[in-house]
Amino acid sequence: GDSVTQMEGPVTLSEEAFLTINCTYTATGYPSLFWYVQYPGEGLQLLLKATKADDKGSNKGFEATYRKETTSFHLEKGSVQVSDSAVYFCALSGGHGSSNTGKLIFGQGTTLQVKP
């Protein structure tokens, strides 16, 4: 079935460092890909999305490119801030495993801690 694999955390960086969180997926069909962020004590918020191959999603300085050839959707940010400390989830929807019901399949989440 469809699945999402993220790099294990926690990831600890100093402020202004470059961030990469790896995400790879397995899916049949043509899924949409998402990054969600969860701040402490809150629900998940959509960070960015991409709906087809080679699309680049971007928001708040974060970027991710939908790479069908490597089945990847890595999250990057050029200069992280303390306020970026959160848990980041990669997810897919719309592969054959989730059809068109909108069901999301999540990775296990990666905790990012940014130190001043």
Next chain:
Amino acid sequence: NAGVTQTPKFQVLKTGQSMTLQCAQDMNHNSMYWYRQDPGMGLRLIYYSASEGTTDKGEVPNGYNVSRLNKREFSLRLESAAPSQTSVYFCASSGQGSQPQHFGDGTRLSIL
């Protein structure tokens, strides 16, 4: 700008007790979902409702039931709570197809 509202935010139950978690959305979304979040396991889908009047099992439905009361509301019921159901429960909603899901703030449930 309420979005998705979950109640209660916190609850402690004893093993064997029953409880209903409430969820309501004000975005006129067709689809609604219930997830549980456990450490190191991401979010796992319990049940979903693709449209008013329909419900389907997700990845981990055992021990739960759901009701899509109307287009706005989707409740999750634990008939006989077990310690393994201690978790954070999230409700979400979305429009058609692969539209992004909008999440509530969660219900933190502890079962002793």
